[in-house]
Amino acid sequence: MSTRSRSVVTIADVARACGVGTMTVSRVINGKKHVSEEMARRVEEAIARLNYQPNEAARTLKGRTSRTIGLIVPSLSDPFFSQCAHAVQQVAAEQGYMTMLFACEANRSVEAEELSQMRARNIAGILIVPSSENSLEQLQELRRSGMPVVMIDRTFAGIDAGEVMVENLEGAFRATNHLIDHGHRRILCVGYDREYNSIGERIEGYKKAMQTAGLSQQYILVKRGVPIGPKVVASLRSAKPPSAVFTLNNVTSVAVLSALKREEIRIPQQLAIIGFDDFELASLLAVPLTAVRQPATELGRHATRMLIDSLRTGNGGERMTSRIVLPTELILRQSCGCEPISRIARPS
């Protein structure tokens, strides 16, 4: 017994307890060869008895890489991202990796700081839902130093990283067409900023549908932080009021719905609405929201597998331009004018 009360059990303590060298213990821990079964049993017994646990910092320092992947999402309050994060954590855990989860809250300096931490902490690889162009350079530098990177949901051009996306254009196209099929002619496209390509693709989908139908396009696109609901309400009082809106994401849908409720505007009679990105409570809303569902869980799963693959094969140093694009699904509810299913099923 030394005087040190820190009670940190090291590999040397275990070795001493068994009367062997540290290398032998290390071999047992890492399942390497050249250890007799008998010895392995003794060592394992000692590990259990002393409640020894390898110091991750030491392992990382020597091994140059931790068995940890970093996940950066813009926000945890958006269920789309939290669902995604959940999937990442599950798959990573199955594969023996820990996940460090960071929410940058769409703050570019926070995101930069987090990326910088990734390098400092010898993260094995990065999963990111990039939220600011500013990080591009930093990501590129990480790529150059051999760090595998997979981008989820959004991508930046000019960076050699994996990509896992959804069919934004197609989803938006179908959503817009659904409104057109319901007889709407003046359809407003609403959303926050267009700094992410995913939003851009959705806008393209809307545009394509409108053009194909020979309709003129109407937009309300604002910067993050600008209240968007009131603008939509105001547009209803304009000369050519829209009869329907297509909201470009979750947050927008909620913002618009709030404003419409506040103003007691009837959905879908006065204004129909269809949103990109579905969420759990969408079906319990005053008027259940028709929405384009994104496969958040699948997105997270695929991205994690892609990252871990390139970790395993060690080709993070090479090009890693895999790209997976997942389909979306249009969930029909009542906000676009479809008949409520329950009414059809059981007329009262």
Place this chain on the structure above:
Amino acid sequence: MSTRSRSVVTIADVARACGVGTMTVSRVINGKKHVSEEMARRVEEAIARLNYQPNEAARTLKGRTSRTIGLIVPSLSDPFFSQCAHAVQQVAAEQGYMTMLFACEANRSVEAEELSQMRARNIAGILIVPSSENSLEQLQELRRSGMPVVMIDRTFAGIDAGEVMVENLEGAFRATNHLIDHGHRRILCVGYDREYNSIGERIEGYKKAMQTAGLSQQYILVKRGVPIGPKVVASLRSAKPPSAVFTLNNVTSVAVLSALKREEIRIPQQLAIIGFDDFELASLLAVPLTAVRQPATELGRHATRMLIDSLRTGNGGERMTSRIVLPTELILRQSCGCEPISRIARPS
């Protein structure tokens, strides 16, 4: 130029570039004394030029503790926890700490694994919303080894850790009384398991209100995973059907609302409902939900400050039985029979 292309810039590289010893560089990085301003400038310039970043693993190994706190929550899909996590991350970042966020998804073995990782990674301190009694022993052991621990939202008896809670009993008492004030006599208390003391306290609040009013209590308490909505619906067809329900948390509220909607049961006419734990979309629901709001952000803030305080003062080794209890707030909407405010404000 050596042959190593790993491109890891070390403190030695920086020192060499300035023609000084590593100690000097280290002093500059950590803002210690005994370095001339002139020298400090040169070193900082070299750090910037070489894009040097201290290796966190090495720092941790030597310093015995990382500037990282671990946060374990049961789930990320529950907005209460994600809001809380957000607050933790913010406060921690302000204080120069990183947050490792883990979601255990109420899985006890995952929680155990995560706690074990905490120790292996020399986490400075732990914030936890404990979800399984099984972790108690593990937490106690971590406490004994001097690791500061703060429990959020729920606590376990017999563990010497900080606690940041809400006034569960009081909140539930007021909620139940609100229903009683509306003339309800048969009030059903519904929720998942009672393995957390926070749920237990809410039940106590309900019980106290009912007893005080001389009413008899009715419960539906099920294990996690059991569908609870149908049970509530079934109770309406019993001999003594409840006229109101008090749901013990977020998840329960949503489950019950779903079932009521499916069965087309009118709220609050056929059944009034009041929930513990408010959420963003509560006001946009078909019938806006009256709920007991918990100060999730404040909870996270206080817990983080408490943890970092004990990290600073280094009294994590001592007793750390601080306890903060935050008040709740009853948010009146329409699910309990109150007049819709908008109707009052502007009769149409």
Place this chain on the structure above:
DNA sequence: AATCAGCGGTTAATCGATTATCTAAGCTCT
């Protein structure tokens, strides 16, 4: 009989930053 291969194990170097200890120089004060 001599060499070789593999097994089971030890010793010591290493990863990168921190830090105790030490040297040298500059300064004040009697």
Place this chain on the structure above:
DNA sequence: AGAGCTTAGATAATCGATTAACCGCTGATT
């Protein structure tokens, strides 16, 4: 002038696990 103190910096030990290099032994090969 020399003791005493502060400043500026160097050297080397240290944290705990991994791993290259090495050693002695046994049994097989030629």
